Amino acid sequence: MTSAIQLEGLTKSFGEKVVLDQLDLDVAAGRVFALLGPNGAGKTTTVHILSTLMRPDAGVARVGGHDVVASPEAVRALIGVTGQFSAVDNLLTGEENLRLMADLRHLGRKEGARRTAELLERFDLAEAARKPLSTYSGGMRRRLDLAMTLVSRPQIVFLDEPTTGLDPRSRAEMWDIVRELVAAGTTIFLTTQYLEEADQLAHRVAVLDHGVIVADGTPSELKRLVPGGRIHLEFEDQPAFDGALAVLEDATRDDAALALDVPSDGSFASIRTVMDRLEAGRVEARALTIHTPDLDDVFLALTGHDAPKEVAQ
Amino acid sequence: MSTLAHTVADSRTMLRRSLLHAVRYPVITYLVLTPLIFLLLFVYVFGDTLGAGIGGEGTDAYLQYVVPGVLLLTIAGGVTGPALSVSKDLTEGIIARFRTMDISRSAVLTGHVLGNLVQVLLATAIVTAVALLMGFRAPASVLDVLAAAALLAAIGFVLCWLGAAFGVFAKGVESASNLPMPLMILPFLGSGFVPTESMPGWLQWFAEHQPFTPFIETLRALLFDTELGSNGWLSLVWILVLGLIGWLWARFLYERKTVR
Structure with missing residues (x-):
């Protein structure tokens, strides 16, 4: 698969503080790549360098095959960026904002008007198209922001914490849009501090902590890296529960629910061991479920500190 | 597309975009109001006394004297527009x-400079219209009037670049609106409202060596056919110097502020 974005030894410091330390990454074209990390991990700095807003101190970054330092214009022609803070013109209407983008991308009058109408419709902004932005809700602003990024149909889209501060419904809408973009062949470089978001959207996830990539893989690969998996068993009655306890000495018990958790790496062998022991003790379980670790477990294991919790709305 | 196109x-x-901003957020109200207040105040309150002071016949003589100064005051007010809009953008x-x-x-x-220039020229036209209603009359030919308009436009243009530089230089929108203040006092500290000879020595020296005095005197020469002297080429030099400073400073600061 061809790569859309490549980083080699990317380093950036602000004064004494090293923000990015020898970052290596390779993002495949047409996929969603998520850079996951807490506040201050260096996510936004990475996006700023890749979108030509900032120059790296050392290392190489190529976007769409172009070096971001040597040929920023070529990079800018390929990319679209939606940052953390709304980048809309507050004195213009939604429609005027989109037309401004169309003009700056040199789409031409007719195509600009067509593309604007299309995006207003797609992003559910047609009704508010001619209203001033002061009347827009947070979700509408964010949709307009992304629509403005997409006016030129960029091949590579950077989304820096696209759903931070959005309500659950707006967040789900944003996820749908991202999935549509990928289905149309766009490469998405996403940063997020929400584990669920990376899990939902990304083909590949890199975990960034203090400017260093601590893990890189598919969401399920990452989950396999860490302990925390278990087999959850539920029983019909007290005798069955007691019988199971007798044969599964390493289980943690939940007396009220008549349930047991047995540590497991999720492998077939570990499941068979549990089932064999139950069979030997002639115990029937009512239900068996396998829990693989979620990205919260991954985060804790990889960085040694808790995953960031969602900020209260 | 070529680079120039x-x-x-x-x-x-x-x-x-800048003109749409002007419609939504009309800075022009302030651009017109400030000089109009000074025009009315100086002509109708102080005019009789000041008119006698410059050796004329009361209010009307002073009106003829003060209008070029008020027009330059209007143009100077235009510095605030680009300072605000550029700093707001940043x-x-x-x-x-x-x-x-x-x-x-x-x-x-460039968009902010030109958009604000359009506004400041519109404001100057409005102030001129009010002055005409008040009885201002210049015995100038069409060509002289056009030359006067071109002079004002050129000064407005370079001051807008200077304003843009203030806008990039300012830490925030508030300081951007304060930075141009000294520039807007200059028409008062020149030959705009009273002749420089009536000022104390040290102030007179300053008044005679700051850009607005030659600007105002050149405007008077064009409108009233007074002695131009060295004011014409002094104005030209000041326009080039201020323009070059504003343009280079704005672009240099903008590059430095936006590329890290």
Whole structure:
């Protein structure tokens, strides 16, 4: 698969503080790549360098095959960026904002008007198209922001914490849009501090902590890296529960629910061991479920500190 | 698209944006009100006394004397417009968007400068119209009037670039609106409202060596056919110097502030 974005030894410091330390990454074209990390991990700095807003101190970054330092214009022609803070013109209407983008991308009058109408419709902004932005809700602003990024149909889209501060419904809408973009062949470089978001959207996830990539893989690969998996068993009655306890000495018990958790790496062998022991003790379980670790477990294991919790709305 | 065509197209787009801003957020009200208040105040309150002071016949004589100064005051007020709009852009997220797009580097500043120039020239036209209603009459030919208009436009243009530089230099919108203040006092500290000879020595020296005095005297020479002297070429030099400072400073600061 061809790569859309490549980083080699990317380093950036602000004064004494090293923000990015020898970052290596390779993002495949047409996929969603998520850079996951807490506040201050260096996510936004990475996006700023890749979108030509900032120059790296050392290392190489190529976007769409172009070096971001040597040929920023070529990079800018390929990319679209939606940052953390709304980048809309507050004195213009939604429609005027989109037309401004169309003009700056040199789409031409007719195509600009067509593309604007299309995006207003797609992003559910047609009704508010001619209203001033002061009347827009947070979700509408964010949709307009992304629509403005997409006016030129960029091949590579950077989304820096696209759903931070959005309500659950707006967040789900944003996820749908991202999935549509990928289905149309766009490469998405996403940063997020929400584990669920990376899990939902990304083909590949890199975990960034203090400017260093601590893990890189598919969401399920990452989950396999860490302990925390278990087999959850539920029983019909007290005798069955007691019988199971007798044969599964390493289980943690939940007396009220008549349930047991047995540590497991999720492998077939570990499941068979549990089932064999139950069979030997002639115990029937009512239900068996396998829990693989979620990205919260991954985060804790990889960085040694808790995953960031969602900020209260 | 060639680089030049690119720059022109982007600057035009940014000019359109700036004019839309002007419609939504009409700075022009302030651009007109401040000089009008001074015009009315100086003519109707102080005019009789000041008119006698410059050796004329009361209020009307003073009106003829003060209008060029008030017009330059209007033009000087135009510095605030680009200072505000440029600094507002830089404090908002939209500038980051522009910078990640393949658009001409200077287009953002050029758009603000030209958009604000349109407003300040409109304001000058309104102030002129009021002055005419009050009885201002200049015995000038059409050609002289056109030359006067061109002079005002040229001064407005370079001051707008200076304003844009203030806008990039300012830490925030508030300081951007304060920075141009000293510049707007200059028409008072020149020959705009009273002849420089009536000032104390040290102030007279300053008044005679600051740009607004030759600007005002050149305007008077064009409108009333008074002695031009060295004021013509002094004005030209000041326009070039101020323009070059404003343009270079604005672009230099803009580059430095936006590329890290």
